[in-house]
């Protein structure tokens with residue numbers, strides 16, 4: 001039995017074959033060059049973390065580990081609530097099979113706000129990078145556990161050529177070593193093991209201090225309360241990626257403000 005990440009990557013191979021059956025790379029590349037200008041994702045996080053926390057708030061309808069997370073999932077409403085609550089950037093899951101996401105959600109969410117947007121999907125081929133820019137994405141995710149060094153370099157170069165930022169994601173020290181050979185300074189430490197789906201904040205606590213000083217650390221997954229952010233902050237993170245805990249809130253704007261521990265925005 002394959003691990004979860006390997007199964008998701010198999011899905012991506014099938015999706016890419018389907019995409020190439022109907023479109024050429026050059027069609028998608030043209031659309032990427034015609035897309036609306038990028039909003040600076042890394043710069044927004046850098047600016048936010050100078051005075052407080054930077055938050056990447058995730059639109060996540062469902063997940064392999066939790067099933068359906070939010071039934072009344074409306075990307076425009078949720079994006080506006082995140083912006084109102086003080087999020088710095090958005091992350092939108094576009095994978096259909098495993099997360100009940102959609103490319104359309106990214107377009108709708110980005111059009112509803114002024115925040116930079118990460119396309120949260122599983123990138124293994126340059127055509128997905130071009131497609132992400134064509135959809136309007138400002139940043140893409142590269143998961144080191146899903147890529148070899150050559151693939152990571154190629155995909156990062158492709159994203160940077162389109163002017164997008166890249167969030168590199170690691171879960172252990174050997175992935176971090178490999179990630180440090182890339183150019184992007186934005187480094188996510190995922191508390192979730194994507195192969196087993198186990199979550200432990202001990203991962204962030206141990207890994208965050210290992211990041212070189214010229215990198216911007218993003219603590220990802222399993223963050224449910226201000227105390228969780230405080231624990232990651234103690235280990236060096238000023239930026240956070242949060243999905244499930246905010247998606248489950250009745251009042252998403254208030255929950256966003258509250259997890260940032262920002263009483264003004266929380267009203």
Ligand SMILES: O=C(O)c1ccccc1NCC(=O)[C@H](O)[C@H](O)COP(=O)(O)O
Nearest residue numbers: 063064065194220221222223242243244
């Ligand atoms: O969320 C999952 O179950 C999952 C399973 C397999 C691969 C990736 C997965 N999630 C991606 C993420 O890491 C999270 O969406 C993101 O960091 C937010 O995490 P959370 O706040 O715990 O929803």
